[in-house]
Amino acid sequence: MNLRAIAGISVVAVLGCKPSPAPEAATPIDAQPEPAPAPVAEVAVESPAPAPVVRANVPPKWAGDAAKKIFAAAKGKTRGWDRLAKMTDLYGHRLSGSQALEDSIGWTLDTMRADGQENVRKEKVMVPHWVRGKERLQMASPARRDLTMIGLGMSVGTRGTLTREVIVVDHVDAIAKLDDTAAKGKIILINQVMPPYDPATGDSHYGDTVRSRTRGASEAAKKGADAVLVRSVTAHSLDTPHTGTLIYEEGVRKIPAAAVTVEAAEFLSRTSKRGPVKVSLKMGAKLLPDAESGNAIAEIVGREKPEEVVVIGGHIDSWDVGDGSSDDGAGCMAAMEAALLIREAGLQPRRTIRVVLFTNEENGLRGGLAYFDAHGNEPHVGAIESDSGMGAPTGFSLAGDDADAFAALQVYQPLFSDLGELSVIKGWGGADISPLTKNGVLSMALRPDASHYFDLHHSPADTIEKIDPAHIQGNAAAMALMAYILAERE
């Protein structure tokens, strides 16, 4: 997910883990041209067929050697998964402000020290401390029953029970078109359907659908609604509620906001077509003073240009449901594993590879912003974030539209073939590295298969056993090789 500039909104928009080239990802990112020249060892390949425009290249030998060593180190291991299981079983989910987050950060630091990484430290970051409290949603009339819900992150509470008539819209943009009195004193349900994952384009349809979650509360408040309910941002549901952060627009009344399951949204939508429906919503959510957290950092110090840095990482915080394995415990384990594989392969790159496990991506992005504040002036030659779940490895996505950087990276693509059909595509980077991206740093997202990511995302179903150990290992090996290439190339 990227920072999005939204007119009239001063807060940072954290959209929560976006792996697909969704519409918003197509927004041009003002990445500067990649400063390094193309790899010196590019060799033109003789081709019997005339191919006038395409200039094929092969990767340099050092990169092929590194690939062999890294993949050999990764082979047969399930260490990334075993570590993720250990961390999530011990500490559970990791919402900003929670002790579990700090304990998990401490555990990653101990683990990276034991791995033999260098300059292992926690860099302090103050984070928002939002707590959910008790919450409940019931249909009050025409029938009485509990509905599966989950409050949206950063929502205000209800101060008691709010019993109101429900009006249903099918898209967040439909709220603005309501008559001025239609929603006054009511609860708006946004029953916006997320289309299924499209295997042809790789589009999860997250980018458009998530606007109902991020913008719904303020849009509803502008029409005088007292609360908003949002259909969970998922295309598949087993009555699983999906949370995620909302963004209150400045100057607009803050109203409580919760997600309901696809099933509950359909139920309310159906019944409201037969006559008036009332629900009772109770949410104990509140925002406490900022809490102390930190980014967990470790390095493989470069042999020739230690001051130049390649960042690899994920975010260590999660929502307060499930155990946050796919979002984004696995991304953190993949980055830790990538650094360890490089060590085990006996490689020390020209430049420094820095693992950063960012805190507070989900409801503040304070970790990413703090990292940039502290390190943005250091020369970064690349950044790779893993925050799109941990399906089978399919490659990387390059932020921005720098054709030269894209062409240079594609030269290395064949080296990844031992891990599957991996490719480098143009698209997006990562939320935590987005301040670096905006500063011109070559930024990439690790891009695992995301066809089932949003079935789990931000829900109680995001737990460790959904992840295949081989997928963490494969993605970690891919990340290790790409990081090594960026850190080693001319």
Ligand SMILES: [Zn+2]
């Ligand atoms: Zn995430």
